[in-house]
Amino acid sequence: MIQSMTGFGKHVVQLPSKKITVELKSLNSKNLDINARIPQTFREKELEFRKMIADVLIRGKVDLSLYVEITGEETTAEVNQGVVRNYMEQLSAIAQGDDLKLLELALRMPDTLKTDKNDIDVEEYKAIKEALDQALSKIIEFRNEEGKVLEKDFVERLANLKALLDKVKSLDLERLASVRERLERAVSDLKVEVDENRFEQELIYYLEKYDITEEKVRLDNHLNYFETTLNSDDSNGKKLGFISQEIGREINTIGSKANYAPMQQVVVQMKDELEKIKEQMLNVL
Incomplete structure:
Protein backbone atom coordinates (compact mmCIF):
# COMPACT_ATOMS: atom_id res chain seq x y z
CA MET A 1 0.00 0.00 0.00
CA THR A 76 -2.72 39.34 27.22
CA ALA A 77 -2.03 42.67 25.50
CA GLU A 78 -2.35 46.22 26.90
CA VAL A 79 -1.97 49.64 25.29
CA ASN A 80 1.36 51.22 26.14
CA GLN A 81 -0.13 54.63 26.99
CA GLY A 82 3.13 56.52 27.46
CA VAL A 83 4.45 55.43 24.07
CA VAL A 84 1.16 56.32 22.34
CA ARG A 85 1.11 59.83 23.89
CA ASN A 86 4.70 60.39 22.79
CA TYR A 87 3.85 59.38 19.22
CA MET A 88 0.82 61.70 19.21
CA GLU A 89 2.95 64.66 20.38
CA GLN A 90 5.53 64.01 17.66
CA LEU A 91 2.85 63.60 14.99
CA SER A 92 1.04 66.82 16.03
CA ALA A 93 4.32 68.70 15.75
CA ILE A 94 4.70 67.51 12.18
CA ALA A 95 1.14 67.93 10.92
CA GLN A 96 -2.15 69.29 12.23
CA GLY A 97 -5.01 66.89 12.86
CA ASP A 98 -7.71 65.97 15.35
CA ASP A 99 -6.86 63.75 18.31
CA LEU A 100 -8.77 60.75 16.93
CA LYS A 101 -6.80 60.80 13.69
CA LEU A 102 -3.51 61.19 15.55
CA LEU A 103 -4.45 58.31 17.85
CA GLU A 104 -5.22 56.10 14.85
CA LEU A 105 -1.80 56.88 13.34
CA ALA A 106 0.02 56.44 16.65
CA LEU A 107 -1.46 52.98 17.25
CA ARG A 108 0.08 51.81 13.98
CA MET A 109 3.56 52.62 15.23
CA PRO A 110 5.92 50.07 16.90
CA ASP A 111 5.74 49.22 20.61
CA THR A 112 2.23 50.65 21.14
CA LEU A 113 1.10 47.35 22.64
CA LYS A 114 2.78 45.57 25.51
CA THR A 115 2.28 41.89 26.15
CA ASP A 116 2.77 40.10 29.43
CA LYS A 117 4.21 36.69 28.68
CA ASN A 118 2.42 34.21 30.88
CA GLU A 145 -6.79 8.34 -0.17
CA GLU A 146 -4.33 10.11 -2.47
CA GLY A 147 -2.15 6.99 -2.33
CA LYS A 148 -5.03 4.82 -3.61
CA VAL A 149 -5.38 7.09 -6.64
CA LEU A 150 -1.64 6.90 -7.32
CA GLU A 151 -1.62 3.12 -6.87
CA LYS A 152 -4.45 2.70 -9.37
CA ASP A 153 -2.50 4.75 -11.92
CA PHE A 154 0.71 2.75 -11.29
CA VAL A 155 -1.12 -0.56 -11.77
CA GLU A 156 -2.49 0.69 -15.09
CA ARG A 157 0.91 1.94 -16.29
CA LEU A 158 2.58 -1.29 -15.18
CA ALA A 159 0.06 -3.36 -17.16
CA ASN A 160 0.75 -1.19 -20.20
CA LEU A 161 4.51 -1.73 -19.84
CA LYS A 162 4.07 -5.50 -19.57
CA ALA A 163 1.87 -5.52 -22.69
CA LEU A 164 4.47 -3.45 -24.56
CA LEU A 165 7.22 -5.83 -23.42
CA ASP A 166 5.21 -8.71 -24.88
CA LYS A 167 5.14 -6.76 -28.16
CA VAL A 168 8.91 -6.36 -28.01
CA LYS A 169 9.30 -10.12 -27.50
CA SER A 170 7.06 -10.90 -30.49
CA LEU A 171 8.87 -8.37 -32.68
CA ASP A 172 12.30 -9.67 -31.72
CA LEU A 173 12.22 -12.66 -34.07
CA GLU A 174 11.03 -10.47 -36.94
CA ARG A 175 13.74 -7.93 -36.11
CA LEU A 176 16.63 -10.43 -36.27
CA ALA A 177 15.33 -11.85 -39.56
CA SER A 178 14.98 -8.32 -40.95
CA VAL A 179 18.50 -7.30 -39.84
CA ARG A 180 19.95 -10.49 -41.40
CA GLU A 181 18.08 -9.87 -44.64
CA ARG A 182 19.33 -6.26 -44.84
CA LEU A 183 22.93 -7.32 -44.30
CA GLU A 184 22.74 -10.06 -46.92
CA ARG A 185 21.20 -7.63 -49.40
CA ALA A 186 23.89 -5.02 -48.68
CA VAL A 187 26.64 -7.59 -49.28
CA SER A 188 25.04 -8.84 -52.50
CA ASP A 189 24.76 -5.25 -53.77
CA LEU A 190 28.53 -4.95 -53.45
CA LYS A 191 28.86 -7.60 -56.21
CA VAL A 192 32.00 -9.08 -54.75
CA GLU A 193 33.05 -12.63 -53.94
CA VAL A 194 32.39 -13.37 -50.25
CA ASP A 195 33.50 -16.40 -48.29
CA GLU A 196 30.24 -17.90 -47.02
CA ASN A 197 31.71 -19.28 -43.79
CA ARG A 198 33.46 -16.02 -42.99
CA PHE A 199 30.32 -14.05 -43.79
CA GLU A 200 28.24 -16.33 -41.54
CA GLN A 201 30.67 -15.86 -38.65
CA GLU A 202 30.64 -12.08 -39.03
CA LEU A 203 26.85 -12.12 -39.29
CA ILE A 204 26.50 -14.13 -36.08
CA TYR A 205 28.89 -11.76 -34.29
CA TYR A 206 26.95 -8.76 -35.55
CA LEU A 207 23.58 -10.21 -34.51
CA GLU A 208 24.91 -11.07 -31.06
CA LYS A 209 25.77 -7.40 -30.52
CA TYR A 210 22.11 -6.59 -31.13
CA ASP A 211 20.74 -9.42 -29.01
CA ILE A 212 18.32 -8.14 -26.32
CA THR A 213 17.56 -11.41 -24.52
CA GLU A 214 19.20 -10.29 -21.27
CA GLU A 215 17.47 -6.90 -21.40
CA LYS A 216 14.06 -8.53 -21.89
CA VAL A 217 14.62 -10.86 -18.93
CA ARG A 218 15.88 -8.08 -16.65
CA LEU A 219 13.06 -5.74 -17.66
CA ASP A 220 10.50 -8.45 -16.94
CA ASN A 221 12.09 -9.03 -13.50
CA HIS A 222 12.12 -5.29 -12.72
CA LEU A 223 8.43 -4.93 -13.63
CA ASN A 224 7.53 -7.86 -11.38
CA TYR A 225 9.67 -6.43 -8.56
CA PHE A 226 7.95 -3.06 -8.95
CA GLU A 227 4.57 -4.77 -8.65
CA THR A 228 5.63 -6.75 -5.55
CA THR A 229 6.97 -3.59 -3.86
CA LEU A 230 3.80 -1.71 -4.79
CA ASN A 231 1.71 -4.35 -3.01
CA SER A 232 3.83 -4.41 0.16
CA ASP A 233 2.47 -3.14 3.50
CA ASP A 234 4.80 -0.13 3.58
CA SER A 235 4.90 2.88 1.28
CA ASN A 236 8.32 2.51 -0.37
CA GLY A 237 8.51 5.61 -2.54
CA LYS A 238 12.30 5.74 -2.68
CA LYS A 239 12.60 2.03 -3.43
CA LEU A 240 10.02 2.28 -6.21
CA GLY A 241 11.99 5.22 -7.58
CA PHE A 242 15.18 3.14 -7.75
CA ILE A 243 13.32 0.31 -9.51
CA SER A 244 11.94 2.84 -12.00
CA GLN A 245 15.49 3.90 -12.80
CA GLU A 246 16.46 0.29 -13.52
CA ILE A 247 13.38 -0.15 -15.72
CA GLY A 248 14.38 2.96 -17.67
CA ARG A 249 17.94 1.66 -18.10
CA GLU A 250 16.72 -1.60 -19.70
CA ILE A 251 14.23 0.22 -21.95
CA ASN A 252 16.98 2.57 -23.16
CA THR A 253 19.31 -0.37 -23.91
CA ILE A 254 16.58 -2.15 -25.89
CA GLY A 255 15.99 1.05 -27.86
CA SER A 256 19.68 1.48 -28.65
CA LYS A 257 20.02 -2.16 -29.78
CA ALA A 258 16.70 -2.41 -31.64
CA ASN A 259 17.84 -1.24 -35.10
CA TYR A 260 14.28 -1.98 -36.21
CA ALA A 261 11.63 0.73 -36.66
CA PRO A 262 8.56 -1.19 -35.35
CA MET A 263 10.42 -2.11 -32.15
CA GLN A 264 11.75 1.41 -31.68
CA GLN A 265 8.17 2.69 -31.87
CA VAL A 266 7.20 0.33 -29.06
CA VAL A 267 10.21 1.51 -27.04
CA VAL A 268 9.02 5.12 -27.40
CA GLN A 269 5.63 4.07 -25.99
CA MET A 270 7.38 2.32 -23.09
CA LYS A 271 9.39 5.46 -22.33
CA ASP A 272 6.19 7.51 -22.32
CA GLU A 273 4.52 5.15 -19.82
CA LEU A 274 7.61 5.13 -17.59
CA GLU A 275 7.84 8.94 -17.64
CA LYS A 276 4.26 9.14 -16.36
CA ILE A 277 5.17 6.75 -13.56
CA LYS A 278 8.21 8.85 -12.62
CA GLU A 279 6.13 12.04 -12.51
CA GLN A 280 3.67 10.48 -10.08
CA MET A 281 6.49 8.84 -8.12
CA LEU A 282 7.57 12.28 -6.84
CA ASN A 283 4.45 12.32 -4.64
CA VAL A 284 4.91 8.87 -3.10
CA LEU A 285 6.07 8.67 0.50
Missing part, protein backbone atom coordinates in the same frame (compact mmCIF):
# COMPACT_ATOMS: atom_id res chain seq x y z
CA ILE A 2 1.45 3.34 -0.98
CA GLN A 3 0.86 6.72 0.61
CA SER A 4 1.02 10.14 -1.01
CA MET A 5 3.05 12.98 0.47
CA THR A 6 0.28 15.42 -0.44
CA GLY A 7 -2.26 15.96 2.31
CA PHE A 8 -4.23 18.32 4.55
CA GLY A 9 -5.50 17.98 8.10
CA LYS A 10 -7.30 20.41 10.36
CA HIS A 11 -8.81 20.24 13.84
CA VAL A 12 -10.49 22.87 16.02
CA VAL A 13 -10.82 22.80 19.82
CA GLN A 14 -13.10 25.21 21.67
CA LEU A 15 -12.03 26.07 25.23
CA PRO A 16 -14.09 28.28 27.60
CA SER A 17 -12.31 31.47 26.50
CA LYS A 18 -10.19 30.40 23.51
CA LYS A 19 -10.56 28.72 20.15
CA ILE A 20 -7.56 26.61 19.09
CA THR A 21 -7.08 25.66 15.44
CA VAL A 22 -4.33 23.37 14.17
CA GLU A 23 -3.75 23.02 10.43
CA LEU A 24 -1.29 20.71 8.65
CA LYS A 25 -0.49 20.81 4.95
CA SER A 26 2.09 18.61 3.24
CA LEU A 27 3.63 18.46 -0.22
CA ASN A 28 6.27 16.24 -1.78
CA SER A 29 9.91 16.59 -0.74
CA LYS A 30 12.99 14.35 -0.66
CA ASN A 31 13.24 14.68 3.13
CA LEU A 32 11.11 15.93 6.02
CA ASP A 33 10.96 19.72 6.00
CA ILE A 34 8.70 21.27 8.68
CA ASN A 35 7.73 24.93 8.65
CA ALA A 36 5.99 25.97 11.88
CA ARG A 37 3.85 29.09 12.32
CA ILE A 38 2.88 29.24 15.98
CA PRO A 39 2.23 32.01 18.54
CA GLN A 40 5.26 33.29 20.42
CA THR A 41 3.82 31.94 23.68
CA PHE A 42 4.27 28.36 22.47
CA ARG A 43 7.71 28.73 20.86
CA GLU A 44 9.33 26.74 23.65
CA LYS A 45 7.12 23.78 22.69
CA GLU A 46 7.99 23.93 18.99
CA LEU A 47 10.50 21.05 19.18
CA GLU A 48 7.85 18.82 20.76
CA PHE A 49 5.39 19.70 18.01
CA ARG A 50 8.03 18.95 15.38
CA LYS A 51 8.79 15.56 16.95
CA MET A 52 5.09 14.65 16.99
CA ILE A 53 4.88 15.45 13.27
CA ALA A 54 8.16 13.69 12.38
CA ASP A 55 7.07 10.48 14.12
CA VAL A 56 3.96 10.27 11.92
CA LEU A 57 4.58 11.96 8.57
CA ILE A 58 8.17 10.71 7.97
CA ARG A 59 8.77 12.69 4.75
CA GLY A 60 7.48 15.71 2.85
CA LYS A 61 7.36 19.50 3.05
CA VAL A 62 5.01 20.12 5.98
CA ASP A 63 3.43 23.41 7.06
CA LEU A 64 2.15 23.56 10.65
CA SER A 65 -0.15 26.46 11.56
CA LEU A 66 -1.39 26.98 15.11
CA TYR A 67 -3.98 29.68 15.76
CA VAL A 68 -5.17 30.64 19.24
CA GLU A 69 -8.18 32.96 19.10
CA ILE A 70 -9.46 34.60 22.31
CA THR A 71 -13.24 34.29 22.34
CA GLY A 72 -13.87 35.54 25.91
CA GLU A 73 -12.88 38.72 27.74
CA GLU A 74 -9.36 37.52 28.44
CA THR A 75 -6.48 39.36 26.79
CA ASP A 119 3.36 30.62 31.61
CA ILE A 120 1.76 28.09 29.31
CA ASP A 121 -1.55 26.88 30.68
CA VAL A 122 -1.40 23.09 31.20
CA GLU A 123 -4.95 22.47 29.99
CA GLU A 124 -4.45 24.71 26.99
CA TYR A 125 -1.25 22.91 26.01
CA LYS A 126 -2.96 19.53 26.43
CA ALA A 127 -5.77 20.72 24.13
CA ILE A 128 -3.23 21.83 21.51
CA LYS A 129 -1.50 18.43 21.56
CA GLU A 130 -4.84 16.66 21.18
CA ALA A 131 -5.74 18.96 18.29
CA LEU A 132 -2.38 18.21 16.64
CA ASP A 133 -2.98 14.46 17.06
CA GLN A 134 -6.38 14.79 15.40
CA ALA A 135 -4.93 16.89 12.56
CA LEU A 136 -2.22 14.25 12.03
CA SER A 137 -4.87 11.51 11.84
CA LYS A 138 -6.80 13.50 9.24
CA ILE A 139 -3.74 14.23 7.11
CA ILE A 140 -2.84 10.51 7.16
CA GLU A 141 -6.38 9.70 5.95
CA PHE A 142 -5.92 12.27 3.18
CA ARG A 143 -2.53 10.81 2.23
CA ASN A 144 -3.95 7.28 2.13
Whole structure:
Protein backbone atom coordinates (compact mmCIF):
# COMPACT_ATOMS: atom_id res chain seq x y z
CA MET A 1 0.00 0.00 0.00
CA ILE A 2 1.45 3.34 -0.98
CA GLN A 3 0.86 6.72 0.61
CA SER A 4 1.02 10.14 -1.01
CA MET A 5 3.05 12.98 0.47
CA THR A 6 0.28 15.42 -0.44
CA GLY A 7 -2.26 15.96 2.31
CA PHE A 8 -4.23 18.32 4.55
CA GLY A 9 -5.50 17.98 8.10
CA LYS A 10 -7.30 20.41 10.36
CA HIS A 11 -8.81 20.24 13.84
CA VAL A 12 -10.49 22.87 16.02
CA VAL A 13 -10.82 22.80 19.82
CA GLN A 14 -13.10 25.21 21.67
CA LEU A 15 -12.03 26.07 25.23
CA PRO A 16 -14.09 28.28 27.60
CA SER A 17 -12.31 31.47 26.50
CA LYS A 18 -10.19 30.40 23.51
CA LYS A 19 -10.56 28.72 20.15
CA ILE A 20 -7.56 26.61 19.09
CA THR A 21 -7.08 25.66 15.44
CA VAL A 22 -4.33 23.37 14.17
CA GLU A 23 -3.75 23.02 10.43
CA LEU A 24 -1.29 20.71 8.65
CA LYS A 25 -0.49 20.81 4.95
CA SER A 26 2.09 18.61 3.24
CA LEU A 27 3.63 18.46 -0.22
CA ASN A 28 6.27 16.24 -1.78
CA SER A 29 9.91 16.59 -0.74
CA LYS A 30 12.99 14.35 -0.66
CA ASN A 31 13.24 14.68 3.13
CA LEU A 32 11.11 15.93 6.02
CA ASP A 33 10.96 19.72 6.00
CA ILE A 34 8.70 21.27 8.68
CA ASN A 35 7.73 24.93 8.65
CA ALA A 36 5.99 25.97 11.88
CA ARG A 37 3.85 29.09 12.32
CA ILE A 38 2.88 29.24 15.98
CA PRO A 39 2.23 32.01 18.54
CA GLN A 40 5.26 33.29 20.42
CA THR A 41 3.82 31.94 23.68
CA PHE A 42 4.27 28.36 22.47
CA ARG A 43 7.71 28.73 20.86
CA GLU A 44 9.33 26.74 23.65
CA LYS A 45 7.12 23.78 22.69
CA GLU A 46 7.99 23.93 18.99
CA LEU A 47 10.50 21.05 19.18
CA GLU A 48 7.85 18.82 20.76
CA PHE A 49 5.39 19.70 18.01
CA ARG A 50 8.03 18.95 15.38
CA LYS A 51 8.79 15.56 16.95
CA MET A 52 5.09 14.65 16.99
CA ILE A 53 4.88 15.45 13.27
CA ALA A 54 8.16 13.69 12.38
CA ASP A 55 7.07 10.48 14.12
CA VAL A 56 3.96 10.27 11.92
CA LEU A 57 4.58 11.96 8.57
CA ILE A 58 8.17 10.71 7.97
CA ARG A 59 8.77 12.69 4.75
CA GLY A 60 7.48 15.71 2.85
CA LYS A 61 7.36 19.50 3.05
CA VAL A 62 5.01 20.12 5.98
CA ASP A 63 3.43 23.41 7.06
CA LEU A 64 2.15 23.56 10.65
CA SER A 65 -0.15 26.46 11.56
CA LEU A 66 -1.39 26.98 15.11
CA TYR A 67 -3.98 29.68 15.76
CA VAL A 68 -5.17 30.64 19.24
CA GLU A 69 -8.18 32.96 19.10
CA ILE A 70 -9.46 34.60 22.31
CA THR A 71 -13.24 34.29 22.34
CA GLY A 72 -13.87 35.54 25.91
CA GLU A 73 -12.88 38.72 27.74
CA GLU A 74 -9.36 37.52 28.44
CA THR A 75 -6.48 39.36 26.79
CA THR A 76 -2.72 39.34 27.22
CA ALA A 77 -2.03 42.67 25.50
CA GLU A 78 -2.35 46.22 26.90
CA VAL A 79 -1.97 49.64 25.29
CA ASN A 80 1.36 51.22 26.14
CA GLN A 81 -0.13 54.63 26.99
CA GLY A 82 3.13 56.52 27.46
CA VAL A 83 4.45 55.43 24.07
CA VAL A 84 1.16 56.32 22.34
CA ARG A 85 1.11 59.83 23.89
CA ASN A 86 4.70 60.39 22.79
CA TYR A 87 3.85 59.38 19.22
CA MET A 88 0.82 61.70 19.21
CA GLU A 89 2.95 64.66 20.38
CA GLN A 90 5.53 64.01 17.66
CA LEU A 91 2.85 63.60 14.99
CA SER A 92 1.04 66.82 16.03
CA ALA A 93 4.32 68.70 15.75
CA ILE A 94 4.70 67.51 12.18
CA ALA A 95 1.14 67.93 10.92
CA GLN A 96 -2.15 69.29 12.23
CA GLY A 97 -5.01 66.89 12.86
CA ASP A 98 -7.71 65.97 15.35
CA ASP A 99 -6.86 63.75 18.31
CA LEU A 100 -8.77 60.75 16.93
CA LYS A 101 -6.80 60.80 13.69
CA LEU A 102 -3.51 61.19 15.55
CA LEU A 103 -4.45 58.31 17.85
CA GLU A 104 -5.22 56.10 14.85
CA LEU A 105 -1.80 56.88 13.34
CA ALA A 106 0.02 56.44 16.65
CA LEU A 107 -1.46 52.98 17.25
CA ARG A 108 0.08 51.81 13.98
CA MET A 109 3.56 52.62 15.23
CA PRO A 110 5.92 50.07 16.90
CA ASP A 111 5.74 49.22 20.61
CA THR A 112 2.23 50.65 21.14
CA LEU A 113 1.10 47.35 22.64
CA LYS A 114 2.78 45.57 25.51
CA THR A 115 2.28 41.89 26.15
CA ASP A 116 2.77 40.10 29.43
CA LYS A 117 4.21 36.69 28.68
CA ASN A 118 2.42 34.21 30.88
CA ASP A 119 3.36 30.62 31.61
CA ILE A 120 1.76 28.09 29.31
CA ASP A 121 -1.55 26.88 30.68
CA VAL A 122 -1.40 23.09 31.20
CA GLU A 123 -4.95 22.47 29.99
CA GLU A 124 -4.45 24.71 26.99
CA TYR A 125 -1.25 22.91 26.01
CA LYS A 126 -2.96 19.53 26.43
CA ALA A 127 -5.77 20.72 24.13
CA ILE A 128 -3.23 21.83 21.51
CA LYS A 129 -1.50 18.43 21.56
CA GLU A 130 -4.84 16.66 21.18
CA ALA A 131 -5.74 18.96 18.29
CA LEU A 132 -2.38 18.21 16.64
CA ASP A 133 -2.98 14.46 17.06
CA GLN A 134 -6.38 14.79 15.40
CA ALA A 135 -4.93 16.89 12.56
CA LEU A 136 -2.22 14.25 12.03
CA SER A 137 -4.87 11.51 11.84
CA LYS A 138 -6.80 13.50 9.24
CA ILE A 139 -3.74 14.23 7.11
CA ILE A 140 -2.84 10.51 7.16
CA GLU A 141 -6.38 9.70 5.95
CA PHE A 142 -5.92 12.27 3.18
CA ARG A 143 -2.53 10.81 2.23
CA ASN A 144 -3.95 7.28 2.13
CA GLU A 145 -6.79 8.34 -0.17
CA GLU A 146 -4.33 10.11 -2.47
CA GLY A 147 -2.15 6.99 -2.33
CA LYS A 148 -5.03 4.82 -3.61
CA VAL A 149 -5.38 7.09 -6.64
CA LEU A 150 -1.64 6.90 -7.32
CA GLU A 151 -1.62 3.12 -6.87
CA LYS A 152 -4.45 2.70 -9.37
CA ASP A 153 -2.50 4.75 -11.92
CA PHE A 154 0.71 2.75 -11.29
CA VAL A 155 -1.12 -0.56 -11.77
CA GLU A 156 -2.49 0.69 -15.09
CA ARG A 157 0.91 1.94 -16.29
CA LEU A 158 2.58 -1.29 -15.18
CA ALA A 159 0.06 -3.36 -17.16
CA ASN A 160 0.75 -1.19 -20.20
CA LEU A 161 4.51 -1.73 -19.84
CA LYS A 162 4.07 -5.50 -19.57
CA ALA A 163 1.87 -5.52 -22.69
CA LEU A 164 4.47 -3.45 -24.56
CA LEU A 165 7.22 -5.83 -23.42
CA ASP A 166 5.21 -8.71 -24.88
CA LYS A 167 5.14 -6.76 -28.16
CA VAL A 168 8.91 -6.36 -28.01
CA LYS A 169 9.30 -10.12 -27.50
CA SER A 170 7.06 -10.90 -30.49
CA LEU A 171 8.87 -8.37 -32.68
CA ASP A 172 12.30 -9.67 -31.72
CA LEU A 173 12.22 -12.66 -34.07
CA GLU A 174 11.03 -10.47 -36.94
CA ARG A 175 13.74 -7.93 -36.11
CA LEU A 176 16.63 -10.43 -36.27
CA ALA A 177 15.33 -11.85 -39.56
CA SER A 178 14.98 -8.32 -40.95
CA VAL A 179 18.50 -7.30 -39.84
CA ARG A 180 19.95 -10.49 -41.40
CA GLU A 181 18.08 -9.87 -44.64
CA ARG A 182 19.33 -6.26 -44.84
CA LEU A 183 22.93 -7.32 -44.30
CA GLU A 184 22.74 -10.06 -46.92
CA ARG A 185 21.20 -7.63 -49.40
CA ALA A 186 23.89 -5.02 -48.68
CA VAL A 187 26.64 -7.59 -49.28
CA SER A 188 25.04 -8.84 -52.50
CA ASP A 189 24.76 -5.25 -53.77
CA LEU A 190 28.53 -4.95 -53.45
CA LYS A 191 28.86 -7.60 -56.21
CA VAL A 192 32.00 -9.08 -54.75
CA GLU A 193 33.05 -12.63 -53.94
CA VAL A 194 32.39 -13.37 -50.25
CA ASP A 195 33.50 -16.40 -48.29
CA GLU A 196 30.24 -17.90 -47.02
CA ASN A 197 31.71 -19.28 -43.79
CA ARG A 198 33.46 -16.02 -42.99
CA PHE A 199 30.32 -14.05 -43.79
CA GLU A 200 28.24 -16.33 -41.54
CA GLN A 201 30.67 -15.86 -38.65
CA GLU A 202 30.64 -12.08 -39.03
CA LEU A 203 26.85 -12.12 -39.29
CA ILE A 204 26.50 -14.13 -36.08
CA TYR A 205 28.89 -11.76 -34.29
CA TYR A 206 26.95 -8.76 -35.55
CA LEU A 207 23.58 -10.21 -34.51
CA GLU A 208 24.91 -11.07 -31.06
CA LYS A 209 25.77 -7.40 -30.52
CA TYR A 210 22.11 -6.59 -31.13
CA ASP A 211 20.74 -9.42 -29.01
CA ILE A 212 18.32 -8.14 -26.32
CA THR A 213 17.56 -11.41 -24.52
CA GLU A 214 19.20 -10.29 -21.27
CA GLU A 215 17.47 -6.90 -21.40
CA LYS A 216 14.06 -8.53 -21.89
CA VAL A 217 14.62 -10.86 -18.93
CA ARG A 218 15.88 -8.08 -16.65
CA LEU A 219 13.06 -5.74 -17.66
CA ASP A 220 10.50 -8.45 -16.94
CA ASN A 221 12.09 -9.03 -13.50
CA HIS A 222 12.12 -5.29 -12.72
CA LEU A 223 8.43 -4.93 -13.63
CA ASN A 224 7.53 -7.86 -11.38
CA TYR A 225 9.67 -6.43 -8.56
CA PHE A 226 7.95 -3.06 -8.95
CA GLU A 227 4.57 -4.77 -8.65
CA THR A 228 5.63 -6.75 -5.55
CA THR A 229 6.97 -3.59 -3.86
CA LEU A 230 3.80 -1.71 -4.79
CA ASN A 231 1.71 -4.35 -3.01
CA SER A 232 3.83 -4.41 0.16
CA ASP A 233 2.47 -3.14 3.50
CA ASP A 234 4.80 -0.13 3.58
CA SER A 235 4.90 2.88 1.28
CA ASN A 236 8.32 2.51 -0.37
CA GLY A 237 8.51 5.61 -2.54
CA LYS A 238 12.30 5.74 -2.68
CA LYS A 239 12.60 2.03 -3.43
CA LEU A 240 10.02 2.28 -6.21
CA GLY A 241 11.99 5.22 -7.58
CA PHE A 242 15.18 3.14 -7.75
CA ILE A 243 13.32 0.31 -9.51
CA SER A 244 11.94 2.84 -12.00
CA GLN A 245 15.49 3.90 -12.80
CA GLU A 246 16.46 0.29 -13.52
CA ILE A 247 13.38 -0.15 -15.72
CA GLY A 248 14.38 2.96 -17.67
CA ARG A 249 17.94 1.66 -18.10
CA GLU A 250 16.72 -1.60 -19.70
CA ILE A 251 14.23 0.22 -21.95
CA ASN A 252 16.98 2.57 -23.16
CA THR A 253 19.31 -0.37 -23.91
CA ILE A 254 16.58 -2.15 -25.89
CA GLY A 255 15.99 1.05 -27.86
CA SER A 256 19.68 1.48 -28.65
CA LYS A 257 20.02 -2.16 -29.78
CA ALA A 258 16.70 -2.41 -31.64
CA ASN A 259 17.84 -1.24 -35.10
CA TYR A 260 14.28 -1.98 -36.21
CA ALA A 261 11.63 0.73 -36.66
CA PRO A 262 8.56 -1.19 -35.35
CA MET A 263 10.42 -2.11 -32.15
CA GLN A 264 11.75 1.41 -31.68
CA GLN A 265 8.17 2.69 -31.87
CA VAL A 266 7.20 0.33 -29.06
CA VAL A 267 10.21 1.51 -27.04
CA VAL A 268 9.02 5.12 -27.40
CA GLN A 269 5.63 4.07 -25.99
CA MET A 270 7.38 2.32 -23.09
CA LYS A 271 9.39 5.46 -22.33
CA ASP A 272 6.19 7.51 -22.32
CA GLU A 273 4.52 5.15 -19.82
CA LEU A 274 7.61 5.13 -17.59
CA GLU A 275 7.84 8.94 -17.64
CA LYS A 276 4.26 9.14 -16.36
CA ILE A 277 5.17 6.75 -13.56
CA LYS A 278 8.21 8.85 -12.62
CA GLU A 279 6.13 12.04 -12.51
CA GLN A 280 3.67 10.48 -10.08
CA MET A 281 6.49 8.84 -8.12
CA LEU A 282 7.57 12.28 -6.84
CA ASN A 283 4.45 12.32 -4.64
CA VAL A 284 4.91 8.87 -3.10
CA LEU A 285 6.07 8.67 0.50
